[in-house]
Amino acid sequence: MKRRLFAAALLIGLSLSTPILAQDAPTATPETAPPPAEEAGTLGLEQSAALPILLAARADLEIIATQAIGTAQRPLGWNGDSDPTNPDLPIQIRLDLELLAGTVLGEGRPEGWFGVVATVPIGIARDIRHDLELVADSVMGVTTIRPAGWQGDSPIYRCGRATQAILIMLEKDGLTIPVDPTQPDYCQKAEIDAAVWVERNVLQPLRARTLNVDTNAAYPFLADSAFVVAFLDRDARQKIGVLPQGAGFNPLGRSTVGFSNMTLIEGDGFRVYVDWTTTPLTQGQFEALPDFDTISDPIYCDADWCGVNVD
Numbered sequence: 001m002k003r004r005l006f007a008a009a010l011l012i013g014l015s016l017s018t019p020i021l022a023q024d025a026p027t028a029t030p031e032t033a034p035p036p037a038e039e040a041g042t043l044g045l046e047q048s049a050a051l052p053i054l055l056a057a058r059a060d061l062e063i064i065a066t067q068a069i070g071t072a073q074r075p076l077g078w079n080g081d082s083d084p085t086n087p088d089l090p091i092q093i094r095l096d097l098e099l100l101a102g103t104v105l106g107e108g109r110p111e112g113w114f115g116v117v118a119t120v121p122i123g124i125a126r127d128i129r130h131d132l133e134l135v136a137d138s139v140m141g142v143t144t145i146r147p148a149g150w151q152g153d154s155p156i157y158r159c160g161r162a163t164q165a166i167l168i169m170l171e172k173d174g175l176t177i178p179v180d181p182t183q184p185d186y187c188q189k190a191e192i193d194a195a196v197w198v199e200r201n202v203l204q205p206l207r208a209r210t211l212n213v214d215t216n217a218a219y220p221f222l223a224d225s226a227f228v229v230a231f232l233d234r235d236a237r238q239k240i241g242v243l244p245q246g247a248g249f250n251p252l253g254r255s256t257v258g259f260s261n262m263t264l265i266e267g268d269g270f271r272v273y274v275d276w277t278t279t280p281l282t283q284g285q286f287e288a289l290p291d292f293d294t295i296s297d298p299i300y301c302d303a304d305w306c307g308v309n310v311d
Helices: 002-015 045-069 089-105 121-140 161-172 186-203 213-217 283-287
Strands: 229-231 239-242 248-254 262-267 270-275
Touching: 045 089, 045 121, 089 121, 121 161, 161 186, 248 283
Parallel strands: none
Antiparallel strands: 229 239, 229 270, 248 262, 262 270
16 A cells, blocks of 8 residues: 555655745746647647557556456556556556556556656657566466457567667667567567667777688678677578678578568678668668569688687
8 A cells, every 4th residue: 555655656646846935026028928838639749759658558557357256347547548648647657557567566566667767758668568467477377478459569568678778779870789679588688689789889889809801892792780689591580690790791692571671692711691671771672672582602610700709
């Protein structure tokens, strides 16, 4: 009970505006008059950006509540608010989430529980999704099964707040962490890969690790990130290593299967498959490549980096 009262107090604090002080209000002139207040129910730009996450979370919250306690049952105080025009929707959803967590989990909370954190609207929305998934894990007993109709959201939102922030920053720069989001240890692997990228590109940038600069310069493209993972098969199951930054390569062909990014490349001592989005290739250059099914040359990797970092 104390936990729920404390969470509710924090949530109410998030919705309060700046206190009004008891003093004479200055006379406004046309130059100093404040802009007209927004009409009730009008969402700001930041709140609108968080709305898709919130609405999906509300729908899933109702689904997991039904799974846990039945269709006709809800904890005392449940508001069920799903009004997309309500600026207080994040608070309403968080309150119901805390009520359900108290019903399902009691006073304790799972390891990693975020709880209430005063931050920007999209951060609050992501925190709700994160904690909702923890409740769903407890209700379902596993992390990989959800009830019918579950909408879910980006797997990033299951990770810690710092990992989320780094991954989203990298995505905005066009970088994608090559980790399978369906794996149970996705967050751990994504955190390590993101940290390595920051270490190599921000904390202590590496020089191009090449044995023969002239040889690499002869290729039309150079690996420019730490995430060009090489595979010996087109299904990306046989990882053979990671191209060093500065390694030159020539794209030979691409997959023509819908939604596949696999590209066949060759360079000094290797002919392997990579995800083109981790390379300097543009989408137009990728789409202009021939179908790599028409290429019969053998796939191999004999460079010094082959067989390294394959875990």
